[in-house]
Amino acid sequence: MPELPEVETVRAGVAHHLLGACIESVTVHDARSVRRHTGGSVDFVRVLEGTFIVDVARRGKYLWLLLAESAQGDARALPGLVVHLGMSGQLLIKDSTFAPDKHLKITLDVLLPDGAAMQLRFVDQRIFGGMFLDELEPTTDVEGTLIPAASRSEQQLPVIPRAVAHIARDPLDSHFSYAEVRSRMLRTSSGVKRLLLDQSVISGVGNIYADEALWRAKLHYNKPAKTLTAAQTRELLDAVTEVMQAALVAGGTSFDALYVNVNGQSGYFDRSLNAYGQAGKPCSRCLESGRTSIIVREPFMNRSSYRCPHCQRTPRQPR
DNA sequence: CTAGTCGCCTGTTCGC
DNA sequence: TGCGAACAGGCGACTA
Numbered sequence: 001m002p003e004l005p006e007v008e009t010v011r012a013g014v015a016h017h018l019l020g021a022c023i024e025s026v027t028v029h030d031a032r033s034v035r036r037h038t039g040g041s042v043d044f045v046r047v048l049e050g051t052f053i054v055d056v057a058r059r060g061k062y063l064w065l066l067l068a069e070s071a072q073g074d075a076r077a078l079p080g081l082v083v084h085l086g087m088s089g090q091l092l093i094k095d096s097t098f099a100p101d102k103h104l105k106i107t108l109d110v111l112l113p114d115g116a117a118m119q120l121r122f123v124d125q126r127i128f129g130g131m132f133l134d135e136l137e138p139t140t141d142v143e144g145t146l147i148p149a150a151s152r153s154e155q156q157l158p159v160i161p162r163a164v165a166h167i168a169r170d171p172l173d174s175h176f177s178y179a180e181v182r183s184r185m186l187r188t189s190s191g192v193k194r195l196l197l198d199q200s201v202i203s204g205v206g207n208i209y210a211d212e213a214l215w216r217a218k219l220h221y222n223k224p225a226k227t228l229t230a231a232q233t234r235e236l237l238d239a240v241t242e243v244m245q246a247a248l249v250a251g252g253t254s255f256d257a258l259y260v261n262v263n264g265q266s267g268y269f270d271r272s273l274n275a276y277g278q279a280g281k282p283c284s285r286c287l288e289s290g291r292t293s294i295i296v297r298e299p300f301m302n303r304s305s306y307r308c309p310h311c312q313r314t315p316r317q318p319r
Numbered sequence: 320c321t322a323g324t325c326g327c328c329t330g331t332t333c334g335c
Numbered sequence: 336t337g338c339g340a341a342c343a344g345g346c347g348a349c350t351a
Contacts, residue, residue: 001344032328036347061345087344088329103329126328128345190322199346207344302324303344325349333341 002085004061004170004204005248010091011063011144015056017093018120020071021110022052033105033124036082036163037132047133048108051078057144059173060203061085062164064134071113079133080161083122086129092121106131134161143173170204171241172248182233185225192228192236193221193305205240208276211306213239215275221305223315275306283308 002010026048028034028041037044048067054075055066064082066075083091092101095118096109106122122131136159169176184201185192195201196210205213214221216239217232228236274284279297286293286308293310 035327084345086328086346124328125330126343128328188321194322197345301344304342321351323349323351325347327345327347329343331342333339335338335340 001087001206002061002089003206003209003244003247004172005244005250007061007063007085007204008058008143008172008248010085011056011058013093014053014063014065014091014120015144017118018053018065018110018112019056020052020054020113021118022071023048023050023067023108024111024117025049025109027107027109028105029107030105030127032127033122033130034132036130039133044131044133047079048081053110055144057142057158057160059142059160059164060167060170060199062161062167063144064161064164066136066159076136076157076159080136080159081131082134082161082163083131084129086124086126088125089129090121090123092123094119094121132163134163136160137162137165139165141175167199167203168201170202171237171244172204178234178237181237182230185228185233188225190225191222192219192225193300195225196236196240197301202237202240204244207303207305208273209240209243211276212243212274213237214312215306215308216243218311220307220312220315221300227315275308278306283311286310 026045028044031041034041034044039047051067051069052071052073053065054068054071054073057064057066062082062084064080066080067078068075069077085091101121101123103123103125104121105124105127108120110118110120112118124130139158139160142158142160168180181202185195188195193210193214196205196213197207210221213236217236219228219232219236275295278295281295283293283295291310293308295306295308297304297306
């Protein structure tokens with residue numbers, strides 16, 4: 001499943017390979033993958049065909065391609081092509097001689113600036129992800145915009161798709177604000193994990209990273225967020241950031257290969273997890289101090305939470 | 320307004 | 336061996 005670091009790798013890979021490319025033709029193989037596009041498949045294809053990819057930006061697990069009428073055109077004149085990989089989505093860059101992938105949902109046939117023909121393929125098994133076109137609105141800086149703020153012209157001001165505007169900055173965002181997250185945490189009665197998973201508070205944190213960060217910070221998922229000290233909050237957010245940055249370094253090395261590894265192969269699962277999925281196994285931190293404490297799995301928000309019953313004690317008044 | 324639940328999806332794993 | 340149930344979970348839509 002693509003986590004935030006993989007999505008950033010995908011963004012960088014698409015930008016690296018397809019900047020300036022013209023989208024010559026588009027095929028929607030499964031309309032469910034464009035269900036968030038209000039105009040339906042026909043409109044999706046019609047608007048996209050003939051446009052140029054001029055930038056690729058990201059916030060949280062959303063990424064979007066900025067489109068223009070020419071390779072140097074104004075991206076604000078056209079909607080953005082928003083991509084969300086959901087749980088099982090992949091973006092693959094291949095040439096058309098490669099056989100169609102299993103679960104291929106959308107194909108963009110593109111012509112690169114050097115004249116080479118390629119395909120950007122959206123592959124998705126579970127169809128939680130998708131693509132859609134969405135109007136852009138002005139914003140402050142977004143990650144991945146290639147043009148440095150100082151040298152931007154009027155028509156290169158940062159924009160964000162309307163559907164993504166409510167998404168908070170993520171821990172890999174250079175404008176990520178610890179203080180804003182802290183402030184939101186103090187204003188809610190919810191448990192801390194619910195906050196970590198709330199897109200409008202902090203984005204890009206899924207169930208795995210949430211559990212791992214809570215384990216590192218020795219916090220119970222149901223501890224009311226407002227009861228965390230400033231130091232605990234700092235430690236928790238630092239833990240999230242550290243794991244993500246490590247995964248980004250691990251996964252961000254390979255997009256020069258022939259089949260462009262823009263597919264979100266997770267470097268994260270290669271390393272050992274301390275909490276997530278570890279039910280029944282001893283907590284490694286407890287083992288180091290000569291204690292045996294077994295990681296437990298507990299239902300939470302219609303899914304699972306994993307924690308060490310010793311390091312991550314149940315709060316006195318669980319919510 | 321906030322808090323919390325539900326449903327979308329399908330491949331894999333599990334128990335009977 | 337076969338077969339249905341449980342499970343995985345991001346996130347928009349919905350309810351209270």
